[in-house]
Amino acid sequence: MKFYELSRTERIQQLVAQGQLDTDSAAYLLTKPALTDDLLAAITENDLGQFVLPLAVANHFLIDGQSYFVPLVTEEPSVVAAASNGAQRIAAGGGFQTLQVQHQLQAQVILTGVADFADLQIRVDQAAAQIQTVAAAAHPSIVRRGGGLREVQLVRQKNDWASLNLWIDPQAAFGANLANTIAEAVAAYLQVQVLQGSEQVLAAILSNSGARMQVRVQGRVPYNQLATAAQSGAAVAAQIVKLNQFAQADRDRASTENKGVLNGVFAATLATGNDLRAVSAAVTAQLQAQAQLTLATWVDQPEQQCLQGQVNLPLPIGRVGGAINSLPAAKISLALLGQPTVTGLMSIIASVGLANNLAALRSLVTTGIQAGHMRLQAANLAIQAGAQGKEIAALTTALNQQRQVDLALAQTLLQQIRQKKEH
Structure with a gap:
């Protein structure tokens, strides 16, 4: 029999036999706790x-x-x-x-009040080593695992905005909390040690762009x-x-x-x-x-x-x-x-x-697209018609023998299945 023709129990047993599932996982799936x-x-x-x-x-x-x-x-x-x-x-x-x-996550420190972008770029470049130190101190465990801040980019935006983009290697994690922790630590450092005049941190948070x-x-x-x-x-x-x-x-x-x-x-x-x-x-x-x-x-x-x-x-x-x-x-x-x-x-x-x-x-x-789609939807239509237990499989089979199906036909066929069962 083909894999899709097996019962749920038989499929699980086959996966165990092939070494795809261990017995604990199989027991969990079978008992559905x-x-x-x-x-x-x-x-x-x-x-x-x-x-x-x-x-x-x-x-x-x-x-x-x-x-x-x-x-x-x-x-x-x-x-x-x-x-x-x-x-x-x-x-x-x-x-x-x-x-x-590639698997790098981006965080952004969003800046406002930037009047002289070129001067800010110079200050950020001068602070590059300290930014790395701040990021590492914010989440030392990721550094120990081989990840952490990999790149810093200052990007000019519209009006008086700028964004300090932090590219982070989160290792095996997606790293949302990691990125936010590092971004907030870097933002606090920038506000005190790097930004001047009207420059302010507006927000610090990961980006979900998925660019890297x-x-x-x-x-x-x-x-x-x-x-x-x-x-x-x-x-x-x-x-x-x-x-x-x-x-x-x-x-x-x-x-x-x-x-x-x-x-x-x-x-x-x-x-x-x-x-x-x-x-x-x-x-x-x-x-x-x-x-x-x-x-x-x-x-x-x-x-x-x-x-x-x-x-x-x-x-x-x-x-x-x-x-x-x-x-x-x-x-x-x-x-x-x-x-x-x-x-x-x-x-x-x-x-x-x-x-x-x-x-x-x-x-x-x-x-x-519709022929195969409706064949696979027949079970859902059987359930909508009110089929229960073994009636679902019986009605699904009956529906798949029809050229066109709808809820009314499903209900009629279900009545016929029940009448045969009574006799």
Whole structure:
């Protein structure tokens, strides 16, 4: 049986047998324990309970020569199916390759009342060594781990504003609290020792631009992985490229194509306990700043009989800290991935985005997006119709045998299933 055809218990047992999960993690997933009241109170405010989302895995991922089952948290079954589908096609072409990855967080000390920027630049340059000392003293543990302040940039802004940008290596963490601590310490030093006259510190805080938390991943798809019964692989590749080029010229289409990338990116981000809002803010900043409208690009390579895709993403994430260390399921997700480095995790998450993008584009230029989408949505429609327990599977099967489905049809079929059961 294929992996997606197994029961939940069978999937967990297979992952244990393959060494992907340990027995403690398997027991946790099988028993589905709730978060304790103490943990809830510690990680949120005014807690009422839990809002549960499914934890799934996408398979067939080959990334930088390593095979992965990638954990995804999403209520949308087509996201998981598309990720596995796209990954399998890219694996046939050698898998995903990381072309570039960097992991530095920016903090800003925002200044106002700057009348002479050139003179301020001289004073900042003269204080460079002391700024490094202040930053190290503010968070000595990050220095001991090999991280800390790496670069200081004074940037002229509009009016009488300026920004002292601090580029920080947070090591395995995302580093929000680290960046804020260093920024506030440097701001206090500047206000007393460097700024003059009307110059004032307006604020000191991290930036969520993700400008140096970037990853670029590439994947190739052989033509034979794109072909359908009605279209050759070369024809499908050409259509995918045209659709991607249209998105690069049309904001309305680009927004939807980018959403397809983020379907996978967000699901993997959530599964590993990372800050979805930070990733969203960074992606927004990148799209606003760059000339290109899409996160992913596809080019045809007929001489190599393949389609080549690339995704370039800001991913302000971490491997430790915050909810990553607190949520049991997040720790299980990272264990499932083999405890990757933070840059390795960035490559994994970006690869999921590119896989989802490929699956969506191929569907759009071949069978259309709706057929597969509605087949996977049949279970949700069954639940909306009132199916319970084993009725859900029975009604889902019945719905998938219909050409067109809606809630009214689902309710009618459910009544028929119940009437047969009574007799």
